[in-house]
Amino acid sequence: MSFRIDQLNGILQFQITRPHIHNAVNHEVIEGLTLFIERMKQPDVHFGVITGEGDKAFCSGGDLSVFHSLVTEAEAWEVHNRMAMLLYELAVQPVPVIALINGTAIGGGAEIASACDYRLIKKTAKAGFVQGRLAITSGWGGTTLLHEKGMRYDHLLQLTTEAEPLPADRLVDIGWATEVYDGDKWAALSKFVHKMKAHHPTVAKAYKELLTTKLREAKVKERILNEARQCAVLWEKEPHHAAVAQFLNRKK
Numbered sequence: 001m002s003f004r005i006d007q008l009n010g011i012l013q014f015q016i017t018r019p020h021i022h023n024a025v026n027h028e029v030i031e032g033l034t035l036f037i038e039r040m041k042q043p044d045v046h047f048g049v050i051t052g053e054g055d056k057a058f059c060s061g062g063d064l065s066v067f068h069s070l071v072t073e074a075e076a077w078e079v080h081n082r083m084a085m086l087l088y089e090l091a092v093q094p095v096p097v098i099a100l101i102n103g104t105a106i107g108g109g110a111e112i113a114s115a116c117d118y119r120l121i122k123k124t125a126k127a128g129f130v131q132g133r134l135a136i137t138s139g140w141g142g143t144t145l146l147h148e149k150g151m152r153y154d155h156l157l158q159l160t161t162e163a164e165p166l167p168a169d170r171l172v173d174i175g176w177a178t179e180v181y182d183g184d185k186w187a188a189l190s191k192f193v194h195k196m197k198a199h200h201p202t203v204a205k206a207y208k209e210l211l212t213t214k215l216r217e218a219k220v221k222e223r224i225l226n227e228a229r230q231c232a233v234l235w236e237k238e239p240h241h242a243a244v245a246q247f248l249n250r251k252k
């Protein structure tokens with residue numbers, strides 16, 4: 001199984017369990033995320049958490065050994081469209097969702113984290129929109145969501161176009177990460193939600209509803225689909241296929 005879902009004290013946890021491959025997203029992970037988002041709607045869920053197993057990676061994005069079989073724009077669109085709609089759903093969930101970034105978060109992994117409400121990042125972790133290295137753009141809605149949620153325009157443009165993973169402290173400086181933690185991730189999570197959990201769960205839900213109204217009104221869904229489409233168009237081109245082949249063959 002590529003994921004696990006657990007619920008503890010009102011916190012629904014989704015963990016990608018593919019540490020050998022830096023928790024890259026395959027079809028099973030996509031199914032798991034779908035299930036997680038569905039379960040988050042249950043009344044006994046007060047927070048959602050996404051994390052990766054192990055101490056190296058949160059998520060290294062799409063599993064290139066799986067998705068390199070997508071050759072045409074239409075094939076790529078099918079996966080990007082599904083992931084983009086999932087991340088949109090994640091962003092407008094009724095409860096706050098925390099990305100517990102226990103290690104590297106790059107490519108689609110950084111997009112998943114961007115769709116969450118909070119990003120708690122381990123002191124030694126790095127994150128970034130590295131898609132440009134593969135001659136594509138973000139395709140799961142991460143850039144649109146960050147822009148809509150108010151990330152500073154120049155910082156966002158630099159993050160996406162330089163395509164370099166940045167250290168945790170810098171990610172806080174540019175307004176992407178919420179807080180840096182050191183030590184055990186579950187202890188950090190517990191500390192982070194402590195004050196919010198002291199109040200009735202309807203409070204956080206109500207504020208989240210207020211703040212996500214903007215996401216619903218601004219036709220964000222449509223723009224996210226444009227982001228997915230743009231990525232699918234580039235995906236089909238030779239520079240992307242050449243970059244993926246180079247990554248997959250680099251140790252041969």
Ligand SMILES: CCC(=O)SCCNC(=O)CCNC(=O)[C@H](O)C(C)(C)COP(=O)(O)OP(=O)(O)OC[C@H]1O[C@@H](n2cnc3c(N)ncnc32)[C@H](O)[C@@H]1OP(=O)(O)O
Nearest residue numbers: 020021022024060061062063064065104106107108109251
């Ligand atoms: C759909 C949009 C997208 O998300 S496109 C995908 C964007 N992601 C990437 O380009 C990440 C590619 N991966 C990397 O840059 C590196 O593997 C990172 C994550 C930095 C880790 O580097 P390092 O610590 O040196 O480990 P490594 O490269 O030896 O990796 C260990 C094994 O994991 C694999 N891996 C990692 N990430 C992916 C991935 N996204 N897709 C497929 N495989 C991945 C590596 O290939 C490696 O496998 P193996 O042990 O050589 O068999």
